[in-house]
Amino acid sequence: DAKTTQPPSMDCAEGRAANLPCNHSTISGNEYVYWYRQIHSQGPQYIIHGLKNNETNEMASLIITEDRKSSTLILPHATLRDTAVYYCIVRVVNTGFQKLVFGTGTRLLVSP
Amino acid sequence: NAGVTQTPKFRVLKTGQSMTLLCAQDMNHEYMYWYRQDPGMGLRLIHYSVGEGTTAKGEVPDGYNVSRLKKQNFLLGLESAAPSQTSVYFCASSYSREGTQHFGDGTRLSIL
Numbered sequence: 001d002a003k004t005t006q007p008p009s010m011d012c013a014e015g016r017a018a019n020l021p022c023n024h025s026t027i028s029g030n031e032y033v034y035w036y037r038q039i040h041s042q043g044p045q046y047i048i049h050g051l052k053n054n055e056t057n058e059m060a061s062l063i064i065t066e067d068r069k070s071s072t073l074i075l076p077h078a079t080l081r082d083t084a085v086y087y088c089i090v091r092v093v094n095t096g097f098q099k100l101v102f103g104t105g106t107r108l109l110v111s112p
Numbered sequence: 113n114a115g116v117t118q119t120p121k122f123r124v125l126k127t128g129q130s131m132t133l134l135c136a137q138d139m140n141h142e143y144m145y146w147y148r149q150d151p152g153m154g155l156r157l158i159h160y161s162v163g164e165g166t167t168a169k170g171e172v173p174d175g176y177n178v179s180r181l182k183k184q185n186f187l188l189g190l191e192s193a194a195p196s197q198t199s200v201y202f203c204a205s206s207y208s209r210e211g212t213q214h215f216g217d218g219t220r221l222s223i224l
Contacts, residue, residue: 042217043217044204100155100157100213104153
């Protein structure tokens, strides 16, 4: 299973872009990178995922390096409600089943 | 549209007692999952189901049993609760094995 490495915590000023890095140097060619977040006391929330190309949706952008060994989640204009733990996950497929392996994530604190 | 609903939200048990956690989803999803989350840690998969009438073990299945008699419901049982099972339990569902997992808001279980 590919592992991910994330910084334990980051700070961001409200209104600025938050750039959350993730290393996944052992990722396989057919494994996707997923990002979820968990706001305090709530269940995890899906943000975005990608394989090779950069992706963007209404919540965030995902930048994946050409060698796929790392990626960055970008929240373009962070708000106080974006304060959460952000998980970078490499999707493992094992005998037909998708398993999400959650690490300890990055705790993002957005301040006024 | 409620999504994924977990009941109860909180529960305190004594060691040796039994109980069942209920997860219900109204999205017609085939796949359902039970995770536990301990303080400062990511989520760990307990059991999962790939369809009505099927169940399978995840990473940490010991001490738990599950049932999926109806497509919309996934039950997690503790036959003889132990203090080590004190945790927050999350249920999730997805339409397919590649699909995004949608999470409930969790059940906070304390075992004394």
